[in-house]
Amino acid sequence: MEYTEIMVRYGELSTKGKNRKSFIDRLHGNVAKVLKDYPNLVMRPHRDRLHIQLNGEDAQPIMEKLKNVFGIQTFSLSVKVSHDFEDVKAKAIEMMHEGWKPGMSFKVGTKRSDHSYHLDTNQINLQLGDAICDEFPGIDVEMKRPDIKISVEVRQDGIYLSYLTVKGAGGLPVGTAGKAMLMLSGGIDSPVAGYLAMKRGVDIEMVHFFSPPYTSEQALNKAKELTSKLTVFGGNIKFIEVPFAEIQETIKSSVPEGYLMTIQRRFMLRLTDMLREQENGLAIFNGEAVGQVASQTLESMAAINDVTTTPILRPVATMDKTEIIKLAEDIDTFNLSIQPFEDCCTVFAPPSPKTRPNIEKTRKFESSLDIDGLIERSLAGVKITTIEHGDHFMEQQQEDISTLL
Numbered sequence: 001m002e003y004t005e006i007m008v009r010y011g012e013l014s015t016k017g018k019n020r021k022s023f024i025d026r027l028h029g030n031v032a033k034v035l036k037d038y039p040n041l042v043m044r045p046h047r048d049r050l051h052i053q054l055n056g057e058d059a060q061p062i063m064e065k066l067k068n069v070f071g072i073q074t075f076s077l078s079v080k081v082s083h084d085f086e087d088v089k090a091k092a093i094e095m096m097h098e099g100w101k102p103g104m105s106f107k108v109g110t111k112r113s114d115h116s117y118h119l120d121t122n123q124i125n126l127q128l129g130d131a132i133c134d135e136f137p138g139i140d141v142e143m144k145r146p147d148i149k150i151s152v153e154v155r156q157d158g159i160y161l162s163y164l165t166v167k168g169a170g171g172l173p174v175g176t177a178g179k180a181m182l183m184l185s186g187g188i189d190s191p192v193a194g195y196l197a198m199k200r201g202v203d204i205e206m207v208h209f210f211s212p213p214y215t216s217e218q219a220l221n222k223a224k225e226l227t228s229k230l231t232v233f234g235g236n237i238k239f240i241e242v243p244f245a246e247i248q249e250t251i252k253s254s255v256p257e258g259y260l261m262t263i264q265r266r267f268m269l270r271l272t273d274m275l276r277e278q279e280n281g282l283a284i285f286n287g288e289a290v291g292q293v294a295s296q297t298l299e300s301m302a303a304i305n306d307v308t309t310t311p312i313l314r315p316v317a318t319m320d321k322t323e324i325i326k327l328a329e330d331i332d333t334f335n336l337s338i339q340p341f342e343d344c345c346t347v348f349a350p351p352s353p354k355t356r357p358n359i360e361k362t363r364k365f366e367s368s369l370d371i372d373g374l375i376e377r378s379l380a381g382v383k384i385t386t387i388e389h390g391d392h393f394m395e396q397q398q399e400d401i402s403t404l405l
């Protein structure tokens, strides 16, 4: 069947008034970005739906992209026919032949925005229902949970029919909840935390610490590649790389071993917070899960969090590792995350970090360091790039290597 339009139903639209408008505008913008490679599409955002006219474009790849856009509850493929009711009947029957299998029940549901049409919603439901029953003798009509629902929408410019409804990603359009920083390592958890932040409408910017020469270019590229994977959910993402080797070396040579990790993390958080301020972000997200490792006990979190009052949000805090892995697989970051490139935290990890660091002691050990100078030099080396959907960093490097061989 040649479809004419995709009808997108908005997700969580509990907000009213001005918020509703910004929700719809942002969703429209995000959908337009994701579908930028299809110039023939025409989009019309309305109060309760977004209509995407296909103008001959193949619906399948477009639907695959729409499935990742937050703020969409469901979407349906529809076909436009004329106001001639015989055309409507013929198309509804064609749809039933396409989707119906023996034993399935059905229902017709009609909406009219064109109230001048000569049949009202009840008449349309009944007459179409009768036509379908004649074509499929013995078929069950089921009002509550039909297997197939033929939806009919009567509009000024024609009548739109659909029967396939696809579940969207839910959540809120990325950008409607404001901007925040995500502390992105190359591991499994922080990309999942980023995905969950985006799902609630947060526009994230990545902050990644790296420590050359202790960490390789490949480790940096892995974090960039992970960022690229997340662009499918919300468009371009800023990637902020922060040099961290001098800070780690200094801490290692000046602080008792048990406190290395806590103090390193405090520096990471301070730097992320400064970058947040510079970028006008409102909060910081990370991939910590309670009790997962030494730095993620509640005592450690408290000692690290001590450097800022900025909200630190931990979307995977209460999830089991298996649950996080399942999500990482669903969003296609898992296989990349498990590639064995070193992270600056693992390179400098002490053999037995304190799992219950004392805040007073932490502050005391840290006070011997030139905190401002270390931070200033690290910030001076920050590099900011924008990662777009389709950008690749890992493969590119493999290609480079293969050309050298």
Ligand SMILES: Nc1ncnc2c1ncn2[C@@H]1O[C@H](COP(=O)(O)OP(=O)(O)OP(=O)(O)O)[C@@H](O)[C@H]1O
Pocket (backbone or CB within 6 Å): 182, 183, 184, 185, 186, 187, 188, 189, 190, 191, 207, 208, 209, 210, 285, 286, 287, 288, 289, 292, 293, 295, 343, 344, 345
């Ligand atoms: N190199 C880094 N750059 C930016 N943030 C980092 C870095 N390393 C760790 N983090 C942040 O600290 C959190 C905890 O890191 P840690 O290495 O202790 O745990 P993890 O459970 O292995 O997390 P992940 O799987 O995200 O690496 C990460 O989820 C991330 O938000």
